[in-house]
Amino acid sequence: MGHNKKRFLAMLLLSSISLTTVSFADSITEMENKKNSNLKSADELKNSINSLEQEKNSLAGDVAVIDQEISALEAQISELMKQISALEIAIQETEEEIKKLEENIDKNQKEFEERLGAMYKNSQVGYLDIVFSSSGIDDLLSKASTMKFITEYDKEIINNLKNDKLVIDAKKSELDGQKLSLEISKQTLDNKNAELYASKANKLVLIEEAANKQSISQAELEQLESEIYTLEKNISSEKAAQAEAARKAREQAAQAKATAQAQAKASSSNKQVTSTVSTKSSVGAGEISTNVGNGTLGWPVPSSRNITSNYGYRTLFGVPEFHMGVDIAAPLGTAIASADSGTVIYSAYTGSYGNLMKVQHDSGLVTYYAHLSSYVASVGERVSKGQTIARMGSTGNSTGSHLHFEVRVNGAHTNPLNYIQ
Ligand SMILES: [Zn+2]
Incomplete structure (x- = not known):
C-alpha cells in the first residue's frame, strides 16, 4: 500500500487543484520533524556546553599562572620590606650618632668659648700682672705659649668632631638613598601585584559567567532531551496504532474479497458476465x-x-x-x-x-x-x-x-x- 497521511499531504501540496475540504495533521511526521529539530538543537547545546567547559578550563589555567606570579611577587615584596626595615634601623642608629656628635660639638664649642672669654678677661685685667709677676722673659713666653696651645687643642677637638659628623651625615644620606630606591622598587612590585589581582578577579568573573551560561544550556538540554523522549514514545505508539489499523484493514479487505469471489462464482453459473469483467473480478x-x-x-x-x-x-x-x-x-x-x-x-x-x-x-x-x-x-x-x-x-x-x-x-x-x- 505505502500510503499514509504524509503522502497524502505531499500530494495535496503538489496537486494543481486545492482540496480545502480535507485537512488534517500528520502527527507522526510532525512529531518526527520536531524530534529531529530537537536533536539538532540538543547537539548545538552540547557543543556550546563543551566549548564553555574548555573556556572555563583555559581561564582556570590562567588563574593558576597568575597565582604563581602573585606568590613569587609577594615573596620579592616581603624580602624588600625586610631590607627596608633593616635600613630604617640603620638610619635610626646613624641619626642617634649624629645627634650625639652634635651635642658633643655644642658642648666643646661652649667650653672653648668660656675658656677663651676667661683668658681674655685675665689678659685684660692681669696682663701687667703676668708681665710683672713673671720672673723673666722666658717665663712670660712660656705662659703665652701655653695659652696658645690650649686654644689650638680646643679647636682641633671641635674640628675632629665636625669631621666625624660629616662622615656620619654622608653615611646617613647614603642609607636614605638606598631606602628610597628600595621603596621605589617595592612600589613597582606593589603596582604589578595589584594588576595581577585585578586580572585574576576579571578571570574569575569570566569563569562564573561561563558556568552560568553552562547551567542555562544544561537546563535547556535536559528539557529538550525530555521532549525527545516523549516524542519517541508517542511516535512508537502512533506507529503501533497505524500497524494495528493496517492489519484490521487487510482483514476486512480479505473478507470483502472472499465475499466477492463467492458472488462471482454464483453469477458465473448464469453466464451473463463478459470475459473482461470476470478477468477483473478474479484479480481485483x-x-x-x-x-x-x-x-x-x-x-x-x-x-x-x-x-x-x-x-x-x-x-x-x-x-x-x-x-x-x-x-x-x-x-x-x-x-x-x-x-x-x-x-x-x-x-x-x-x-x-x-x-x-x-x-x-x-x-x-x-x-x-x-x-x-x-x-x-x-x-x-x-x-x-x-x-x-x-x-x-x-x-x-x-x-x-x-x-x-x-x-x-x-x-x-x-x-x-x-x-x-
Ligand atoms: Zn497510490
Whole structure:
C-alpha cells in the first residue's frame, strides 16, 4: 500500500487543484520533524556546553599562572620590606650618632668659648700682672705659649668632631638613598601585584559567567532531551496504532474479497458476465466490479491486475485519508503501458511521487504514473495505447514495488477505474 497521511499531504501540496475540504495533521511526521529539530538543537547545546567547559578550563589555567606570579611577587615584596626595615634601623642608629656628635660639638664649642672669654678677661685685667709677676722673659713666653696651645687643642677637638659628623651625615644620606630606591622598587612590585589581582578577579568573573551560561544550556538540554523522549514514545505508539489499523484493514479487505469471489462464482453459473469483467473480478476483487469504466483508457500494467489500494477516502485509526489514484502491485521492473495514445509531457522525480511520468492524451485526459524505477519513453515523445513507457519501482513515498496510477481531468484527480476498459 505505502500510503499514509504524509503522502497524502505531499500530494495535496503538489496537486494543481486545492482540496480545502480535507485537512488534517500528520502527527507522526510532525512529531518526527520536531524530534529531529530537537536533536539538532540538543547537539548545538552540547557543543556550546563543551566549548564553555574548555573556556572555563583555559581561564582556570590562567588563574593558576597568575597565582604563581602573585606568590613569587609577594615573596620579592616581603624580602624588600625586610631590607627596608633593616635600613630604617640603620638610619635610626646613624641619626642617634649624629645627634650625639652634635651635642658633643655644642658642648666643646661652649667650653672653648668660656675658656677663651676667661683668658681674655685675665689678659685684660692681669696682663701687667703676668708681665710683672713673671720672673723673666722666658717665663712670660712660656705662659703665652701655653695659652696658645690650649686654644689650638680646643679647636682641633671641635674640628675632629665636625669631621666625624660629616662622615656620619654622608653615611646617613647614603642609607636614605638606598631606602628610597628600595621603596621605589617595592612600589613597582606593589603596582604589578595589584594588576595581577585585578586580572585574576576579571578571570574569575569570566569563569562564573561561563558556568552560568553552562547551567542555562544544561537546563535547556535536559528539557529538550525530555521532549525527545516523549516524542519517541508517542511516535512508537502512533506507529503501533497505524500497524494495528493496517492489519484490521487487510482483514476486512480479505473478507470483502472472499465475499466477492463467492458472488462471482454464483453469477458465473448464469453466464451473463463478459470475459473482461470476470478477468477483473478474479484479480481485483469486488472493488473493480463496481468500477467498470467507460473504456476510454487501457490498463496500465498489462501483467498485473493486483490492486492494493483504491481511489478515494479511507479511514486509518479514525483519521480520514484521501488516495488520489489506484495502486497496482507487481515486481520491480514490470512494464508500464501508456493508458491511451498521447504525448509524454513530464518525467522527473517529484517529491513523494518518486519518479513520475505524465502523458497528455488526445481525449484531454492526463494520466500519471508514479514510483517508477526507470523511464522508457521521454518527454515530447508520441506514444500509442499499450506502448511500454516506463518500468515499475518503489521511488518516492512507497514501501514496495507498485504503480500509483492517476487520471486527471482538467487537472483534477478522479477515479481512474471510471475510464478503464
Ligand atoms: Zn497510490
